[in-house]
Amino acid sequence: MKVIWGNEIVDRNKVTIDFEDRGYQFGDGVYEVISFYNRTYFCMEEHIDRFFSSAKKIEMRMPLSKSELKELITDLLNESEATDGYIYIQMTRGNASPRDHSYPSQDVVPLLTGSIAAAERDTDKLKKGIKTTLEEDIRWLRCDIKMISLLGNIMLKHEAHKKNADEAILHRGNIVTECSSSNVAMVKDGAIYTHPDGNLILPGITKIVWKACAEQLNIPVYERPFTTEELLEADEVFCSSTTKEVMPVNQIDDKVFELPESGSLIRLLQSCYEKKVVEQCGD
Ligand code: PLP
Structure with missing residues (x-):
């Protein structure tokens, strides 16, 4: 299997990463997950922009340009045989010994790695929805950074898994923020509500x-905080992420939501999403 290591594509078994790498020592790094359909990346520009923006937020210098990165990830996809799937890329602040919390000098070179996984769209779940639980959002206050230290998210997803659910919907006090690995939105009386971007959620x-x-379909979207009570009274709820796409929620704790019908807002968003995939990636 070929992977990205530094600025090269190499066999996975050639990769050696020093245990003083700050990604390993401190979780000091950022990442992205980009999906591809039909061997073409979806929303590549937006993901690369967010990757660079996450790095900037932690004052990490990028050792390559956006176009060099695009070329590298395109080359890796060409090496793979997968039709649909994801690329995972991460950049750590690099190998700086001796171990020290402070940012190292600028001549320590950040380390890029990347790998491709084949994956099929989960059409069954996209139809039937997923079960979720409500969990207190115990994460830090810079959830806008797509960083590799995911312990908070992992612990929260584990709480959901212990209750046989797929995803944890998070709240700070009674304000719903996002999920452990996706954003969340609710539909009420023909409008969509979701938490505004900022430090509490990943954009x-x-x-x-x-x-x-939603804009194309003339569906109003309100990016404003809403409460867990409002969420449980919603007409429809969905999570969204690169891997989940627009994913209906069929249960939150004990509250069961009816399967969205064919004309429901979730179904309209799902078919619009699919059209956008076809526009960018072909069918
Ligand atoms: N929020 C969190 C915590 C996530 O981990 C993710 C994706 O992994 C998202 C939101 C959704 O982001 P995107 O739609 O860019 O995949």
């Missing part, structure tokens, strides 16, 4: 896509 790329769909 999702899939959210950009479904918001564009």
Whole structure:
């Protein structure tokens, strides 16, 4: 299997990463997950922009340009045989020994790695929806950075898994923020509500896509905080992410939501999303 390591594509078994790498020592790094359909990346520009923006937020210098990165990830996709799937890329602040919390000098070179995984769209879940639980958002206050230290998210998803659910919907006090690995939105009386971007959530790329769909379909979108009580009273609820796309929620704790019908807002967003995939990636 070929992977990205530094600025090269190499066999995975050639990769050696020093244990003083700050990604390993401190979780000091940022990442992106970009989906591809029909061997073409979806929303590549937006993901690369967010990757660079996450790096800037932690004052990490990028050792390559956006166009060099695009070329590298395109080359890696060409090496793979997968039709649909994801690329995972991450940049750590590099190998700086001795171990020290402070940012190292600028001549420590950040380390890029990347790998491709084949994956089919989960059409069954996209139809039937997923079960979720409500969990207190115990993460830090810079959730806008797509960083590799995911312990908070992992612990929260584990809580959901212990209750046989797929995803945790998070709240700070009674304000719903996002999910452990996706954004969340609710539909009420023909409008969509979702938490505004800022330090409490990741600015999702899939959210950009479904918001564009909502605009095309003349569905009002309100980016304002809403409460867990409002969420449980919603007509429909969905999560969104690169891997989940527009994913209906069929249960939150004990509250069961009816399967969205064919003309429901979730179904309209899902078919618009699929059209956008076809526009960018072909069918
Ligand atoms: N929020 C969190 C915490 C995530 O981990 C993700 C994706 O992994 C998202 C939101 C959705 O982001 P995107 O739509 O860019 O995949």
